[in-house]
Amino acid sequence: MTAAPLSIRSADACRWDLAALGEVMLRLDPGEGRVRTARRFDVWEGGGEYNVARALAKGFGRRTTAVTALPRNDLGLLVDDLMAQGGVDRSHVVWREFDGIGRNTRVGLNFTERGFGVRPARGVSDRAGSAASQLMREEIDGGRLFGAEGVRWFHTGGIFAALSESSAETALAAVKAAQASGAVVSYDLNYRASLWAAHADPEAARRVNREIARHVDVMIGDAWGFRACLGLDVDAKADLETAARAYAAEFPEVRIVAATLRTADTAGRNDWSAQAWSDGRVVSSVARPGLDVLDRVGGGDGFVAGLAHALLDGMDLQAAVEWGAAHGALAMTTAGDTSMVDASEVAALVAGGDARSVR
Numbered sequence: 001m002t003a004a005p006l007s008i009r010s011a012d013a014c015r016w017d018l019a020a021l022g023e024v025m026l027r028l029d030p031g032e033g034r035v036r037t038a039r040r041f042d043v044w045e046g047g048g049e050y051n052v053a054r055a056l057a058k059g060f061g062r063r064t065t066a067v068t069a070l071p072r073n074d075l076g077l078l079v080d081d082l083m084a085q086g087g088v089d090r091s092h093v094v095w096r097e098f099d100g101i102g103r104n105t106r107v108g109l110n111f112t113e114r115g116f117g118v119r120p121a122r123g124v125s126d127r128a129g130s131a132a133s134q135l136m137r138e139e140i141d142g143g144r145l146f147g148a149e150g151v152r153w154f155h156t157g158g159i160f161a162a163l164s165e166s167s168a169e170t171a172l173a174a175v176k177a178a179q180a181s182g183a184v185v186s187y188d189l190n191y192r193a194s195l196w197a198a199h200a201d202p203e204a205a206r207r208v209n210r211e212i213a214r215h216v217d218v219m220i221g222d223a224w225g226f227r228a229c230l231g232l233d234v235d236a237k238a239d240l241e242t243a244a245r246a247y248a249a250e251f252p253e254v255r256i257v258a259a260t261l262r263t264a265d266t267a268g269r270n271d272w273s274a275q276a277w278s279d280g281r282v283v284s285s286v287a288r289p290g291l292d293v294l295d296r297v298g299g300g301d302g303f304v305a306g307l308a309h310a311l312l313d314g315m316d317l318q319a320a321v322e323w324g325a326a327h328g329a330l331a332m333t334t335a336g337d338t339s340m341v342d343a344s345e346v347a348a349l350v351a352g353g354d355a356r357s358v359r
Contacts, residue, residue: 005255005279006217006311009182014150017062017312019092019183021140021174022049022160023132024068024079025108027337035111035124045082046110046337048159048190051298055305055327055339057087059346062309065089067140067174069131073098075107076131086338094139096131105131114295114335115267121296128198133163137173146181153308154178157188157220158229161208162195168208175215184311187212188304189221189229206231213251220304221247222259244277256317260303260328268293270332274303274325276317283318285325293332302331302339306346319350326350
């Protein structure tokens, strides 16, 4: 058994098990069709950081809050209502006044096709100028969130940091405040070249992510991400142990490096597993070759949520990776970015359960 080297604050000392900083978008889903020919869409809320908070709240019964911004209009209220249905606290949402047509602020939109067979999943974002991209560091009440209320685990990621110069500054300030308060800090690199390309500084991705990495306990990423986002001299196809050693040599503050391992045979069938590195050792989940996937978006966020839940529950790192991989696998069996999984389903899969009917 490999214990996770994390010092996690007591639940009694904190109001929140996890706080997540990031954008919450509306996902418009054409179901089995294509965006370019759709006549109707299903709507979901989602966001790389928020998805972790929602899964912990709805599926695992954890106390979570979302730190984000929304416009005060019907679309913002729709996102707020969906977050409420997801069980995530909204007391740290920054509300912005709306000018009537979206020149000053808006809700980000993400049109996402699930893919099928040889046609891969496809996302089309429409998010420039969103309320969350305008978040300023001074708009986050760190004294209240990390002090008066208290946070056991703080999660954010490279998607939010990439939205704008102000979101990058906000993410950095937040991870510093979280670290100073004693919260575990996790960060998902989630590199998106298209987002970082909007920054005036062509080296913004590496500069910002390197600054943030110095305050991170649990880094979610792989060799390719470390090379692209952090400029590490590591082969983009290196295994996790090699990548993690290179990362820890540069950022010795890290306690856990974790990543999912996925090979897409088709849009609906993936090889799936996960690994984590800590203190020089790698643990791996059960491999699930040929995993049937309904909607792959959110699988990685599901892994982070399962990993965090297990570690918050005092499980060792091996168990945490199993819970993360199992939850990510189950999250991809339903439509939408967010998990619709119950903790008992994850526990059953980790224990070796199969897909026979439950009656």
